[in-house]
Amino acid sequence: xxxxxxxxxxxxxxxxxxxxxxxxxxxxxxxxxxxxxxxxxxxxxxxxxxxxxxxxxxxxxxxxxxxxxxxxxxxxxxxxxxxxxxxxxxxxxxxxxxxxxx
Amino acid sequence: xxxxxxxxxxxxxxxxxxxxxxxxxxxxxxxxxxxxxxxxxxxxxxxxxxxxxxxxxxxxxxxxxxxxxxxxxxxxxxxxxxxxxxxxxxxxxxxxxxxxxx
DNA sequence: GTCGTTTACGGGGATCGTAATAATA
DNA sequence: TATTATTACGATCCCCGTAAACGAC
Numbered sequence: 001x002x003x004x005x006x007x008x009x010x011x012x013x014x015x016x017x018x019x020x021x022x023x024x025x026x027x028x029x030x031x032x033x034x035x036x037x038x039x040x041x042x043x044x045x046x047x048x049x050x051x052x053x054x055x056x057x058x059x060x061x062x063x064x065x066x067x068x069x070x071x072x073x074x075x076x077x078x079x080x081x082x083x084x085x086x087x088x089x090x091x092x093x094x095x096x097x098x099x100x101x102x
Numbered sequence: 103x104x105x106x107x108x109x110x111x112x113x114x115x116x117x118x119x120x121x122x123x124x125x126x127x128x129x130x131x132x133x134x135x136x137x138x139x140x141x142x143x144x145x146x147x148x149x150x151x152x153x154x155x156x157x158x159x160x161x162x163x164x165x166x167x168x169x170x171x172x173x174x175x176x177x178x179x180x181x182x183x184x185x186x187x188x189x190x191x192x193x194x195x196x197x198x199x200x201x202x203x204x
Numbered sequence: 205g206t207c208g209t210t211t212a213c214g215g216g217g218a219t220c221g222t223a224a225t226a227a228t229a
Numbered sequence: 230t231a232t233t234a235t236t237a238c239g240a241t242c243c244c245c246g247t248a249a250a251c252g253a254c
Contacts, residue, residue, distance in 0.1 A: 001105060001178065001182065002104040002105045002106060003103060003104050003105050004104060004244095006178070006181075017208080018208075018209065019207085019208060019209080028244095028245075028246085029245070029246050029247080030208080030209070030210090031209085031210075031211080031212095031245085031246075031247085031248095032244070032245050032246070034209060034210060034211095035210090035211090035244085035245095036244085038210090043182075044182050044185050044186065045186060045189075046185045046186055046188075046189040047189070048185065051208085051209060051210090052208085052209095052253080053206095053207065053208060053209085053252075053253040053254055054207075054208075054253085054254080055208075056208095056209090059189075060188050060189075061185040061186070061188040061189040062185070063188075064181075064184045064185055064187075064188040065181050065182075065184065065185035065188075067181075067184075068177055068178075068180050068181030068184055068185075069177075069178075069181045071177045072174050072175075072177035072178040072180075072181060073174075075170055075171075075173045075174035075177055076103065076108070076170075076171075076174040078170050078174075079108075079166075079167050079169075079170030079171045079174060080103065080145075080146050080167075082166045082167065082169075082170055083146050083148045083150065083163040083164070083166055083167035083170075084146065084147060084148055084163070085166075086148075086162050086163040086165075086166040086167075087147075087148040087149070087161075087162075087163040106219095119233080120233075120234065121232085121233065121234080130220075130221085131220070131221050131222080132233085132234070132235090133220080133221075133222085133223095133234090133235075133236080133237095134219070134220050134221075136234060136235060136236095137219085137220095137235090137236095138219085140235090153233085153234060153235090154228085154229095154233085154234095155227070155228040155229055155232070155233060155234085156228085156229075156232075156233075157233080158233095158234090205254105206253105206254090207252105207253090207254085208251105208252090208253085208254105209250105209251085209252085209253105210249105210250080210251075210252095211248105211249085211250075211251090212247105212248085212249080212250095213246105213247090213248085213249105214245105214246095214247090215244105215245085215246090215247105216243105216244090216245080216246100217242105217243090217244080217245090218241105218242090218243080218244090219240105219241085219242075219243090220239105220240085220241075220242090221238105221239095221240085221241100222237105222238090222239090222240105223236105223237085223238085224235105224236085224237080224238105225234105225235080225236070225237095226233105226234085226235075226236095227232105227233085227234085227235095228231100228232085228233085228234105229230100229231090229232085229233105
């Protein structure tokens with residue numbers, strides 16, 4: 001299980017469709033996305049989405065998984081940003097004044 | 103940035119050495135691990151560890167990164183376990199009934 | 205008949221392991 | 230001198246994109 005799987009799953013859950021998630025959000029192909037989701041389900045050992053002719057639908061397990069998945073990605077991004085912030089020695093918390101960075 | 107990078111970084115931080123982390127914890131080779139850590143630092147844009155002749159030492163940014171990284175991995179594992187638990191309909195805390203739905 | 209997912213296949217990129225090199229106590 | 234990290238190189242594995250097939254409404 002890699003962060004890529006989580007990103008892909010979130011995109012699918014958010015779009016409600018493998019096709020639109022692949023082309024519109026992930027800029028990849030449907031077959032690749034389908035395989036990644038299938039691999040993810042295989043590793044977790046649980047069916048996360050229900051395939052239908054008009055898109056996909058999250059299973060109860062998929063909904064729970066999605067919630068934790070979002071937090072995991074947020075933490076990963078937070079780690080990156082926190083490290084970047086910690087690498088700026090002369091940047092205290094009060095004077096955020098006039099520079100471009102927030 | 104993938105979960106593999108985070109797992110590798112945690113192992114290095116925990117072992118204090120690329121060599122011991124590679125062979126003793128990750129069961130891989132030092133060169134692979136060295137490259138992965140370097141790639142991770144390149145993506146974050148911050149030096150996370152300080153290389154020495156007798157091991158590695160976390161930079162302040164590395165320590166902050168490590169903290170968030172652990173939480174990210176915990177969340178990812180929690181997602182997996184929560185999904186597996188949610189897929190067991192007849193295994194609630196005590197008596198949520200016997201139907202498949204929540 | 206149309207939409208959507210899945211499977212098959214070939215190409216490309218990334219990772220890995222071994223071996224050799226450089227630097228430091 | 231001994232230990233550790235880095236670089237070079239060849240092989241292997243995984244992911245991706247295109248094309249064809251299956252199923253549902």
